[in-house]
Amino acid sequence: MATQSPAAARMLPHLRLPAALGLVLLSLSGCSMVSSRASAPSAMASPPMEDLPARPADPLAAFAARAQLGQEELVGSPPVPVRVVRTYNSGGGRPCRQLLLGAMATGRQALYCEATPGQWEAVRPLLQNGPPIRP
Known part of the structure; x- marks a missing residue:
């Protein structure tokens, strides 16, 4: 067991009190955060769906929904030529x-x-570097 110098022995009681006080305050602040979250779950919840603003319609999604393979249209603002180059069903069976x-x-x-x-x-x-697109 190591012996302490007289100066260290005099400072030890003074160092123990702030360290202990800091641990107590730290543990109490953690408890208050937990209790405030537990007592007010509605403040943390997402707003109801009717309060959310409507998402603008995606013109590319609308084109994809109605277009056939090879079809081309000017879509968006400013208009950009868009063409359906491939149609398939995903692994989950969704049309893509x-x-x-x-x-x-x-x-x-x-x-x-x-x-x-x-x-x-x-x-x-899923595949970033797939085969090149053919018309």
């Missing part, structure tokens, strides 16, 4: 459309699948 936005050589791809009957949503493709 691969779209080409812009020109064949410089355009970008977008993928839309039917979320619920009549409602289409943008999805992330």
Whole structure:
């Protein structure tokens, strides 16, 4: 067992009190956070659906819902040429459309699948570097 110097022995009681007080305050503040969350769950809950603003309609989703393979239209504002380059069913059985936005050589791809009957949503493709798009 190590022996303490007389100066350290005199300071030890003074160091123990602030450390103990700090631990007590820290534990009490954690309890107050837990109790405030437990007593007010409605403050943490999301707002009801009718209070949320309506999402603007996605013109690409509307195009994907009605377009057939090879169909091309000017979509959006400013208008951009969009073409359906591929249609397929996902692994889960949902109908999907691969779209080409812009020109064949410089355009970008977008993928839309039917979320619920009549409602289409943008999805992330599983394969990022797939085969090139053919018209």
